[in-house]
Amino acid sequence: MAYLRLGFSIAVSLVLFAAPAPAADQPLAPRPGFYDRPVLAIDLGMHTNDIVSAGADAEGRWGVTGSHDKTVRVWSLADGALLLTIRLPAGPGDLGQGRSVAMSPDGALIAVGGWTRATDADPQEQIYLFDRGALFGDGSRA
Numbered sequence: 001m002a003y004l005r006l007g008f009s010i011a012v013s014l015v016l017f018a019a020p021a022p023a024a025d026q027p028l029a030p031r032p033g034f035y036d037r038p039v040l041a042i043d044l045g046m047h048t049n050d051i052v053s054a055g056a057d058a059e060g061r062w063g064v065t066g067s068h069d070k071t072v073r074v075w076s077l078a079d080g081a082l083l084l085t086i087r088l089p090a091g092p093g094d095l096g097q098g099r100s101v102a103m104s105p106d107g108a109l110i111a112v113g114g115w116t117r118a119t120d121a122d123p124q125e126q127i128y129l130f131d132r133g134a135l136f137g138d139g140s141r142a
Contacts, residue, residue: 034091045082047071053100057107062132064110066098072112074132084135088116088128098128108132 049069056063056077063075072086090096099114110130 033095034089039090041087043071043085047073053098055101055103055110057103058105059107062103062107064101064103066101066112066114068094068097068099070096070098072098072101072110074110074135086110086112086130086135088112088114103132110135 047065047067047069049067051065051067053066054063060077062083063077064072065075066072070087070090072088073082074084074086075081076083086098088096088098094115097115098112100112102111103109104111108131110132112128112130113125116126116128
């Protein structure tokens, strides 16, 4: 009986190791319209195209801006310092522009929407939500 179990274990092991990798292990093909390879982006510390949307928290501590340059930037309104640059998934043309930004009154949440649909046939539009405290690693919520 022990030899039968050992033989069965060896047979199962050989079948598992010889089986092709499941689809989950295969690299995902990029969605049509998005870049399929990394793209070099040089950050000059400012917007390099028109700012199309802006928002701030109720106490005027932080501001957020969205631009045609495919960046969303978070600013300290006390001194005008750039705190963070956020880049959405992007592609050629307008794909990846954060055209509408908002910040919750307490400054804890940043919402970004814009040109995020790869094709006109793609029915999905996304709104990206960012936890400002988690982005800065300070855990602050206010």
